[in-house]
Amino acid sequence: MVxxxxxxxxxxxxxxxxxxxxxxxxxxxxxxxxxxMPATRLPAPSGPPSLDATVLPVAARLAGGASPWTxxxxxxxxxxxxxxxxxxxxxxxxxxxDPASGALLPEAGSLGASGFFFPFHFRLxxxxxxxxxxxxxxxxxxxxxxxxSGVIVHxxxxxxxxxxxxxxxxxxxxxxxxxxSGVLALPFHFVITLSGLIIFFAIYFPSAYQMAYAGAAVAxxxxxxxxxxxxxxxxxxxxxxxxxxxxxxxxxxRDTWQGREAYFVRVWHPGDAAAYVELRRSVAxxxxxxxxxxxxxxxxxxxxxxxxxxxxxxVQRFIAGLHFIQxxxxxxxxxxxxxxxxxxxxxxxxxxFWLAARRRRAGGVGMRLVDxxxxxxxxxxxxxxLAFLIANRVLPGDGAARAALEMQVFFAVWVLGFCHAGLxxxxxxxxxxxxxxxxxAVAVVLNALTTGMHPLAAMAGGQWAVAGVDGxxxxxxxxxxxxxxxxxxQPASAASAVAGADHG
Amino acid sequence: xxxxxxxxxxxxxxxxxxxxxxxxxRHWRELAGDAALPPARCRALRRxxxxxxxxxxxxxxxxxxxxxxxxxxxxxxxxCATAVAFTLSARPRWxxxxxxxxxxxxx
Numbered sequence: 001m002v003x004x005x006x007x008x009x010x011x012x013x014x015x016x017x018x019x020x021x022x023x024x025x026x027x028x029x030x031x032x033x034x035x036x037m038p039a040t041r042l043p044a045p046s047g048p049p050s051l052d053a054t055v056l057p058v059a060a061r062l063a064g065g066a067s068p069w070t071x072x073x074x075x076x077x078x079x080x081x082x083x084x085x086x087x088x089x090x091x092x093x094x095x096x097x098d099p100a101s102g103a104l105l106p107e108a109g110s111l112g113a114s115g116f117f118f119p120f121h122f123r124l125x126x127x128x129x130x131x132x133x134x135x136x137x138x139x140x141x142x143x144x145x146x147x148x149s150g151v152i153v154h155x156x157x158x159x160x161x162x163x164x165x166x167x168x169x170x171x172x173x174x175x176x177x178x179x180x181s182g183v184l185a186l187p188f189h190f191v192i193t194l195s196g197l198i199i200f201f202a203i204y205f206p207s208a209y210q211m212a213y214a215g216a217a218v219a220x221x222x223x224x225x226x227x228x229x230x231x232x233x234x235x236x237x238x239x240x241x242x243x244x245x246x247x248x249x250x251x252x253x254r255d256t257w258q259g260r261e262a263y264f265v266r267v268w269h270p271g272d273a274a275a276y277v278e279l280r281r282s283v284a285x286x287x288x289x290x291x292x293x294x295x296x297x298x299x300x301x302x303x304x305x306x307x308x309x310x311x312x313x314x315v316q317r318f319i320a321g322l323h324f325i326q327x328x329x330x331x332x333x334x335x336x337x338x339x340x341x342x343x344x345x346x347x348x349x350x351x352x353f354w355l356a357a358r359r360r361r362a363g364g365v366g367m368r369l370v371d372x373x374x375x376x377x378x379x380x381x382x383x384x385x386l387a388f389l390i391a392n393r394v395l396p397g398d399g400a401a402r403a404a405l406e407m408q409v410f411f412a413v414w415v416l417g418f419c420h421a422g423l424x425x426x427x428x429x430x431x432x433x434x435x436x437x438x439x440x441a442v443a444v445v446l447n448a449l450t451t452g453m454h455p456l457a458a459m460a461g462g463q464w465a466v467a468g469v470d471g472x473x474x475x476x477x478x479x480x481x482x483x484x485x486x487x488x489x490q491p492a493s494a495a496s497a498v499a500g501a502d503h504g
Numbered sequence: 505x506x507x508x509x510x511x512x513x514x515x516x517x518x519x520x521x522x523x524x525x526x527x528x529x530r531h532w533r534e535l536a537g538d539a540a541l542p543p544a545r546c547r548a549l550r551r552x553x554x555x556x557x558x559x560x561x562x563x564x565x566x567x568x569x570x571x572x573x574x575x576x577x578x579x580x581x582x583x584c585a586t587a588v589a590f591t592l593s594a595r596p597r598w599x600x601x602x603x604x605x606x607x608x609x610x611x
Contacts, residue, residue, distance in 0.1 A: 159528065159529070159530060160530060161524075161525070161528065161585070161589075162521070162525045162528070162531060162585065162588050162589040162592050163530065163531075163589070163592075163593075164589045164590065164592070164593040165593060166593060180586070180589055184582050184585050184586050184589070185582050187578050187582070188578065188579060188582060286571055286572075287571045287572065287575070322575070327572070329568075329572055329576075331510075331576065332572065332575055332576055332579065335576070335579040335580065335583065336579070338583070339579055339582065
């Protein structure tokens with residue numbers, strides 16, 4: 001069991017850290033988006049905007065006949081209307097519209113947290129053959145194994161339930177951190193990992209729907225999506241047509257859903273006589289991410305189709321909602337963030353302990369590889385994230401090219417982090433911790449210089465998202481310096497503590 | 505009202521885990537040294553601690569309902585337990601006085 005826990009941890013630890021880190025950031029993705037897209041730092045919307053007056057003219061001009069285009073309505077977390085479509089080159093485009101004036105905001109030139117950190121969390125930006133999903137799936141299964149085996153291996157965690165001795169020798173203190181973060185957030189880590197796997201049941205366990213829908217008239221996946229998610233389709237007619245009032249459809253939806261609002265409007269085949277409009281109900285009200293959908297005829301505004309989750313799907317949507325945390329609850333959001341970071345701490349401290357316990361026994365290439373992977377994958381990932389934020393504030397240009405450059409900065413710094421750790425393993429993570437401290441502070445300063453919104457101004461202006469991101473960055477800076485300093489001290493009794501701690 | 509319930513839940517959770525921690529052999533030794541904790545008092549500590557934790561969870565359920573409440577309860581209790589662990593490592597003196605009062609005065 002010790003071997004299982006150790007080797008599963010060493011093999012997927014780095015990957016798990018990256019997944020937990022990106023997931024924790026995704027908890028506040030919309031808030032980080034405001035930080036990264038200063039044009040969208042608008043006052044909170046006062047009421048539902050008129051889509052016919054604000055969005056339709058812009059969408060007709062920008063998206064034209066591209067099918068479909070999508071509107072995400074403004075919310076407490078996103079004050080701007082979001083318009084998504086694919087351009088003539090087939091590239092996805094995301095633009096923002098001021099709901100008060102209907103003005104098209106300048107291009108963000110950034111994917112933001114929702115476009116970069118969030119997909120990173122579940123598919124690692126590896127689209128080829130779904131390999132990203134599968135790697136995350138394997139890591140998720142390994143995490144469940146690690147959690148269960150960890151409770152057995154660290155058999156004293158319940159008698160040492162509240163034990164944290166930061167002043168003891170480093171390996172002992174590291175193990176305390178590992179056990180403490182592991183056991184105290186264990187319910188969260190277990191539920192979040194299991195729910196993450198259940199979200200992608202159709203990828204990880206495709207035989208279920210393939211067998212159930214083997215006899216369907218259309219492809220199994222299409223038939224399954226129709227039943228599970230209420231996907232409704234019809235082909236374009238080729239005849240030109242006019243779009244009826246979207247505001248009237250929103251009003252009908254409000255009546256149909258007993259006063260609850262739509263958050264998402266998608267227009268299929270715009271400009272065609274067979275155009276149709278899909279409305280999705282807001283998921284901000286409760287834990288389950290409902291799949292309530294309405295489909296309207298584009299020309300007449302008549303209701304064509306209505307979908308609501310069936311019992312089994314409703315359970316899946318509840319579990320998905322637990323994980324996606326799209327509901328309105330600031331305190332839970334903050335606790336999810338902290339618990340996610342506790343997962344990062346657990347994984348990183350586990351890896352550090354493994355390295356510290358072995359460094360004195362044997363060197364070798366394997367050891368060095370794990371060393372580089374661990375340091376590059378933990379402190380290197382954090383450093384690359386901060387470089388991404390810094391690049392967001394200093395890169396020139398606009399549009400998709402700038403967004404791509406921002407991503408390349410992330411990956412370049414990440415590779416550098418791995419190389420640095422591989423070439424200079426001695427104290428590499430301490431150097432990178434110090435770099436994190438500097439980079440986090442630089443990001444805050446750059447935000448103040450380039451947007452004029454320093455943390456105090458953000459608070460005064462009610463821009464809590466910006467103030468929050470700045471605050472967490474400053475905290476990161478302080479913490480990184482503290483950790484680097486603490487790691488610098490090497491108590492004389494370290495070696496004996498390792499021997500004693502091995503069986504902790 | 506919501507804030508008051510939340511504060512009460514935090515305090516109950518912190519107190520509950522604090523009582524459990526004091527009743528545990530390892531932490532008792534750290535706090536009270538060689539002084540013994542009478543078994544009856546140990547059981548009482550655990551019982552009151554568990555009750556306080558259950559009370560904290562109930563308060564959160566009352567505040568936020570079954571769905572959000574149960575999620576918040578689990579996460580909040582994790583946070584309370586963490587706070588107790590940090591208290592024991594950084595400010596054990598906050599608890600030593602309490603432990604000394606519970607200890608059996610054999611000497």
